[in-house]
Amino acid sequence: MGYFEGFRVTFEQLFRPRVTIQYPEEKRPKALRFHGRHVLNKYEDGMEKCIGCELCAGVCPARCIHVRGLDNPPDAPVSPGERYGFVYEINYLRCIHCDLCVEACPTEAITESKLFEFSFSNRQDAIYTKDELLVADDGQPKHLPWEDWREGEDLHTSAWVRATAPNGDADYEGRVAWSAELGYGVRPPEAGQLGDDDAGAPIDDITVEQVAEGGHH
Amino acid sequence: MAKTVDLIAETAEPSQEMQPRSLTSGVEALREEGAVLRIPNLPEGVDELPTEDETMIINMGPQHPSTHGVLRLMLELDGETVLRSKPIIGYLHTGMEKTGEDLTYLQGTTNTTRMDYLAPLFNELVFSLAAEKLLDVEIPERATWIRMLMTELNRISSHFTFLATNGMDLGASTMMIFGFREREALLAFFEKCSGLRMNHNYIRVGGVAADLPDGWRDDVLFLLDDLPERLIDYDTLFTGQTIWQERSQGVGVLTADEAIALGVTGPILRATGVPWDLRRTMPYLFYDQVDFDVVVGTYGDTFDRYAIRVNEIRESIRIVRQILERLPKGDYRVQDKKVTPPPRARIDESMEALIHHFKLFTEGLKVPEGEVYVPIESPRGELGCYMVSDGTAKPYRMHIRGPSFVNLQALPHLMHGGLVADAVAVISSCDPVLGEVDR
Ligand code: SF4
Ligand code: SF4
Numbered sequence: 214m215g216y217f218e219g220f221r222v223t224f225e226q227l228f229r230p231r232v233t234i235q236y237p238e239e240k241r242p243k244a245l246r247f248h249g250r251h252v253l254n255k256y257e258d259g260m261e262k263c264i265g266c267e268l269c270a271g272v273c274p275a276r277c278i279h280v281r282g283l284d285n286p287p288d289a290p291v292s293p294g295e296r297y298g299f300v301y302e303i304n305y306l307r308c309i310h311c312d313l314c315v316e317a318c319p320t321e322a323i324t325e326s327k328l329f330e331f332s333f334s335n336r337q338d339a340i341y342t343k344d345e346l347l348v349a350d351d352g353q354p355k356h357l358p359w360e361d362w363r364e365g366e367d368l369h370t371s372a373w374v375r376a377t378a379p380n381g382d383a384d385y386e387g388r389v390a391w392s393a394e395l396g397y398g399v400r401p402p403e404a405g406q407l408g409d410d411d412a413g414a415p416i417d418d419i420t421v422e423q424v425a426e427g428g429h430h
Numbered sequence: 431m432a433k434t435v436d437l438i439a440e441t442a443e444p445s446q447e448m449q450p451r452s453l454t455s456g457v458e459a460l461r462e463e464g465a466v467l468r469i470p471n472l473p474e475g476v477d478e479l480p481t482e483d484e485t486m487i488i489n490m491g492p493q494h495p496s497t498h499g500v501l502r503l504m505l506e507l508d509g510e511t512v513l514r515s516k517p518i519i520g521y522l523h524t525g526m527e528k529t530g531e532d533l534t535y536l537q538g539t540t541n542t543t544r545m546d547y548l549a550p551l552f553n554e555l556v557f558s559l560a561a562e563k564l565l566d567v568e569i570p571e572r573a574t575w576i577r578m579l580m581t582e583l584n585r586i587s588s589h590f591t592f593l594a595t596n597g598m599d600l601g602a603s604t605m606m607i608f609g610f611r612e613r614e615a616l617l618a619f620f621e622k623c624s625g626l627r628m629n630h631n632y633i634r635v636g637g638v639a640a641d642l643p644d645g646w647r648d649d650v651l652f653l654l655d656d657l658p659e660r661l662i663d664y665d666t667l668f669t670g671q672t673i674w675q676e677r678s679q680g681v682g683v684l685t686a687d688e689a690i691a692l693g694v695t696g697p698i699l700r701a702t703g704v705p706w707d708l709r710r711t712m713p714y715l716f717y718d719q720v721d722f723d724v725v726v727g728t729y730g731d732t733f734d735r736y737a738i739r740v741n742e743i744r745e746s747i748r749i750v751r752q753i754l755e756r757l758p759k760g761d762y763r764v765q766d767k768k769v770t771p772p773p774r775a776r777i778d779e780s781m782e783a784l785i786h787h788f789k790l791f792t793e794g795l796k797v798p799e800g801e802v803y804v805p806i807e808s809p810r811g812e813l814g815c816y817m818v819s820d821g822t823a824k825p826y827r828m829h830i831r832g833p834s835f836v837n838l839q840a841l842p843h844l845m846h847g848g849l850v851a852d853a854v855a856v857i858s859s860c861d862p863v864l865g866e867v868d869r
Pocket of ligand 2: 262263264265266267268269270280298317318319320321322323
């Protein structure tokens with residue numbers, strides 16, 4: 214009996230939804246909090262958020278960030294603070310995408326996008342400089358030729374900041390505690406525990422059900 | 431004095447080698463019959479000990495699909511029968527314990543999480559529990575329940591990976607696809623919570639990094655409804671399947687006494703009938719408040735080790751259901767200025783908060799002097815963290831007792847007298863994760 218029951222299970226698979234997808238033509242949607250390659254953000258007036266404080270470099274467990282701050286030129290300041298990030302480099306051969314730098318940054322200057330599919334042909338290219346990390350004039354991450362960006366992946370660049378901003382204090386959940394971003398304005402907070410009772414899923418995060426069914430939706 | 435030196439010289443077989451019989455002497459030679467445990471009589475099916483020219487020493491691995499990572503086995507074979515065997519490890523050694531001494535307690539979890547990469551949340555948990563014991567802080571209830579929720583789901587995903595690889599090693603490729611399919615859904619949940627599929631750095635000293643994401647309850651409920659249904663397929667295809675039973679029953683048998691003598695823990699120990707599960711025997715988190723059964727086996731063979739994991743998935747699902755009911759609202763990180771950075775909004779409001787933020791992210795949190803050992807039940811057995819603090823922001827010593835490492839020493843014993851083909855089944859049923867063995 215055992216053998217034939219087994220065949221039944223196999224046969225039934227024909228009528229179940231297909232769970233595999235045709236990568237890389239087709240891609241699974243990414244979670245809101247997903248950690249990808251970094252971006253350096255700007256304020257809505259176009260000023261850079263980074264103040265060159267080097268907190269991110271100090272906390273990085275992989276020691277892959279190199280920052281040097283410089284005093285803002287009085288006639289043409291780069292950031293609203295006293296100083297700005299003059300050199301900013303991240304070595305992607307070392308980065309483990311833990312996002313401690315994002316948590317440490319006091320101005321939300323460094324956050325992570327959803328992009329992780331990029332490759333280099335030499336070690337030098339793996340070091341992203343400020344040019345590559347800084348968002349473009351419309352606030353969008355730069356789409357570099359060797360990166361595989363898909364639609365919508367540049368939208369939620371600061372999701373992990375929003376997730377960790379209350380730092381465990383329930384009273385601070387759902388409170389906006391971050392500055393506006395060029396091109397996106399002030400991002401809405403997560404509902405957190407306030408949304409615990411109402412069952413509705415948020416705007417455009419993935420659901421496990423969607424993934425279990427192969428991400429076709 | 432001289433005699434002691436002799437003995438040492440006699441037993442010193444190079445650790446990365448297995449010598450032919452003529453060169454093996456003393457204690458080492460005794461092992462030809464029973465690996466680590468010495469059994470006085472000949473294994474069944476072997477009439478008399480073969481002479482050297484009848485046996486062959488071969489290497490299995492380090493690059494072998496069934497060795498689960500880079501494990502190398504030296505096997506002495508008499509035809510198809512395994513006589514002596516020696517697991518050779520260290521290929522994945524990256525000095526993570528030493529690295530741990532150079533990272534602050536805040537950064538530490540990014541490192542430990544990479545040890546047992548199939549159960550990263552357990553590594554984070556054991557590290558955090560050890561540091562918290564030294565800090566002597568009270569973790570908020572919500573944080574503890576979230577930790578239980580996440581680690582139980584992680585236990586499920588780890589066991590599904592076991593089912594996948596165990597099936598593949600025994601030629602049931604359906605099981606591999608099934609196992610990874612189920613795991614994928616669980617990883618999607620972890621990704622949604624922590625932003626990463628594995629190596630999450632989600633459980634931190636003092637609580638958890640972020641609250642559960644919006645819509646998490648629906649996701650967990652979906653998993654709780656979906657997984658038990660899928661487990662029925664596993665039972666039909668494998669547990670109740672004659673082919674599977676014949677392939678795995680009676681293979682690689684370990685008795686309870688042997689298992690205890692070898693220091694084996696986790697499903698391998700429970701398969702021998704010993705109800706030793708740290709969640710029950712030495713409860714941590716809130717395991718004393720939830721209702722679950724410790725699954726034990728009878729025969730201690732490959733089949734029992736498989737069946738235990740399938741049923742542990744069911745028990746974990748039961749625990750998760752209870753967590754869903756009990757999860758309270760409230761803080762999810764200890765609100766101690768010296769341990770947890772201030773909420774983002776406080777940085778703009780208060781100079782003091784800003785200073786704490788800077789201090790925590792540059793110097794890290796200081797942990798009082800002392801030493802602790804904290805054990806938890808990982809999917810593979812007793813995962814322990816021994817931590818010594820000298821009062822600075824970095825551990826003076828951080829040692830991990832990896833269950834895979836200890837369980838590995840049962841291998842020569844389990845494989846002894848069996849066939850080479852069974853060796854594959856045995857390795858796989860021990861579910862070693864080499865990242866944790868070598869660290
Ligand atoms: S994500 Fe982690 S590893 Fe990468 S740059 Fe930031 S702190 Fe360093
Ligand atoms: S990115 Fe943030 S933490 Fe890093 S130097 Fe700039 S302001 Fe400081």
